[in-house]
Amino acid sequence: MKIDKLSILAGKGKNGSKEKFGSIDIFAGQKTGIVGPTGSGKSQLLYDIEKIASGETKTGRKILINGKPVGKNFKIDPSQKIIGYLTQHMNFMTDSSVKDFLESHIKTRGKHRSKKSTEQLIDKIIDDANTITGEKIDKGMNLLILSGGQSRALMISDLAHVSESPIILIDEIENAGIRIKSALDLLIKKGKIIFLVTHDPILALDTDKRLVMKSGAIKNIIYTSIKERGIANYLSWINNYILDVREEVRKGKQIEELKLICTPMEA
Amino acid sequence: MKLVIVGGTPGSGKTSAIKFIIQELKDLNIHYVKFDVLNTEDHILIKEKFGISTEKKISGDVCPDHYAALEIPKIIESNKDKDLILLETAGLCLRCSPYIHEGLAINVLNILSGKPSSYGPLLTQADVVALTKGDLISQAEREIFRSEVVKVTEKGTLLVESNGLTGEGAIDIAEAIRNSPEIRGKITLKHAMPTAVCGYCYGNKTVDSDETLKRYKLGKSLKARIPNRNCGKCGFASCNEFIRAVLDGKAKENKCPFLKAEGI
Numbered sequence: 001m002k003i004d005k006l007s008i009l010a011g012k013g014k015n016g017s018k019e020k021f022g023s024i025d026i027f028a029g030q031k032t033g034i035v036g037p038t039g040s041g042k043s044q045l046l047y048d049i050e051k052i053a054s055g056e057t058k059t060g061r062k063i064l065i066n067g068k069p070v071g072k073n074f075k076i077d078p079s080q081k082i083i084g085y086l087t088q089h090m091n092f093m094t095d096s097s098v099k100d101f102l103e104s105h106i107k108t109r110g111k112h113r114s115k116k117s118t119e120q121l122i123d124k125i126i127d128d129a130n131t132i133t134g135e136k137i138d139k140g141m142n143l144l145i146l147s148g149g150q151s152r153a154l155m156i157s158d159l160a161h162v163s164e165s166p167i168i169l170i171d172e173i174e175n176a177g178i179r180i181k182s183a184l185d186l187l188i189k190k191g192k193i194i195f196l197v198t199h200d201p202i203l204a205l206d207t208d209k210r211l212v213m214k215s216g217a218i219k220n221i222i223y224t225s226i227k228e229r230g231i232a233n234y235l236s237w238i239n240n241y242i243l244d245v246r247e248e249v250r251k252g253k254q255i256e257e258l259k260l261i262c263t264p265m266e267a
Numbered sequence: 268m269k270l271v272i273v274g275g276t277p278g279s280g281k282t283s284a285i286k287f288i289i290q291e292l293k294d295l296n297i298h299y300v301k302f303d304v305l306n307t308e309d310h311i312l313i314k315e316k317f318g319i320s321t322e323k324k325i326s327g328d329v330c331p332d333h334y335a336a337l338e339i340p341k342i343i344e345s346n347k348d349k350d351l352i353l354l355e356t357a358g359l360c361l362r363c364s365p366y367i368h369e370g371l372a373i374n375v376l377n378i379l380s381g382k383p384s385s386y387g388p389l390l391t392q393a394d395v396v397a398l399t400k401g402d403l404i405s406q407a408e409r410e411i412f413r414s415e416v417v418k419v420t421e422k423g424t425l426l427v428e429s430n431g432l433t434g435e436g437a438i439d440i441a442e443a444i445r446n447s448p449e450i451r452g453k454i455t456l457k458h459a460m461p462t463a464v465c466g467y468c469y470g471n472k473t474v475d476s477d478e479t480l481k482r483y484k485l486g487k488s489l490k491a492r493i494p495n496r497n498c499g500k501c502g503f504a505s506c507n508e509f510i511r512a513v514l515d516g517k518a519k520e521n522k523c524p525f526l527k528a529e530g531i
Contacts, residue, residue: 043433047433047435050435051435051438056438057438084406085406086406087402091403091404091405092404092405092408093379093403093404093408094404094408094411101407102407104411105407105410105411108410108411108414109410151405155405155406155407158405158406158407159406159407162407163406163407163410165406
């Protein structure tokens with residue numbers, strides 16, 4: 001199913017007060033941030049989206065896909081599930097090699113065409129994962145020995161290439177050990193709709209808009225300014241630089257100097 | 268009246284899931300029963316949280332699923348005023364399950380608990396499978412696990428991702444409960460449970476083939492004559508415990524009022 005637009009129709013907050021917007025439209029290829037303190041309703045909003053709510057959840061919000069509500073079966077049939085989820089807990093629990101694991105996921109998703117095409121896809125997933133993480137992943141490695149950064153990178157690359165979910169929810173992803181901006185760019189390239197709960201400025205300032213949560217309701221919508229995007233780029237550059245130095249430390253090298261030469265506003 | 272049986276191994280998140288389900292069904296008059304092997308406090312927790320009627324049933328020596336099946340008629344009889352009986356049980360050996368055709372069978376399945384193909388009727392005969400702890404693993408692993416569950420369950424089984432912390436999935440399960448049939452007349456098990464199959468089931472402690480056979484024959488002949496209702500009139504919690512005591516020489520056969528009536 002091709003998804004061009006997702007709309008959130010206003011519901012109500014914790015004290016029953018109605019949200020002060022009619023509807024919020026989000027288009028394919030856009031990133032939307034969700035910000036606010038603990039208990040402000042961020043997870044509930046993600047839940048409403050994941051359920052493709054039609055007024056039955058406690059907020060009474062409605063989610064429309066391409067301007068229309070979706071059918072009941074469509075919501076719960078796993079093979080038709082259109083929402084992907086990246087949670088805070090990102091560890092693999094399966095005792096298997098990277099290659100075997102990806103192969104079984106590709107088969108599960110019905111994407112196995114031929115031995116050769118599957119092999120190429122596996123290589124592509126690992127190559128892209130390796131652009132996100134500093135430590136190289138090899139397809140013969142066991143999933144359980146992957147570091148946090150490697151696990152996150154592999155999951156994101158897998159999400160981009162294998163899972164067909166056109167809508168992705170990301171709940172407070174940790175950026176330790178990964179080039180977080182390249183990771184999101186990889187997902188965006190696939191034309192997905194992304195929702196991010198995050199206060200990480202690299203991510204939050206690189207979205208198209210941020211939904212500000214308070215007392216269970218969407219209180220405000222901030223459209224990201226060009227200046228904010230510039231700041232996000234600069235911070236991303238620093239993050240990637242830290243990652244490079246981290247690799248040097250891992251390799252057992254002595255760090256002689258800080259090479260902080262960059263143009264803050266570069267894209 | 269509706270009868271819903273929620274089964275799952277210990278630690279799979281049954282009770283957490285049930286709390287959110289009860290929350291969604293607050294308009295119904297619910298009776299909650301917890302079956303466990305040794306002990307449980309869940310009936311107190313649920314009573315305190317929701318103010319509904321609850322009870323605990325401890326199976327002791329008997330397989331908890333056999334025991335649940337034996338107790339179901341009594342529970343229905345004494346709760347005729349209720350809209351819904353919610354029965355939670357920890358199916359242990361995975362060979363049995365007390366699911367019935369006339370009600371709704373829910374299996375709470377921990378996504379970290381190994382291959383779905385090694386589960387028996389507890390999973391394969393369920394109408395609803397609530398997958399828990401999915402937030403601890405990756406989307407890819409969840410998808411692979413889910414497709415393995417689909418392979419072993421019957422067509423039309425509802426698969427719900429259920430989160431014991433946020434209550435995700437509770438709405439879908441509550442709706443399945445609302446749509447489940449009313450209990451009327453005869454109740455039948457979905458799965459014929461294995462019977463007592465060897466001398467050890469009758470309390471044999473000697474690891475020896477001849478002893479086991481002897482014990483099995485004696486136990487089986489006794490088992491054939493007693494009503495197997497676990498009525499408790501003999502002073503033992505279950506018929507099996509009574510049989511063991513008789514075989515051990517610790518109790519007389521005529522302690523059982525039914526054997527006594529036979530005129531021994």
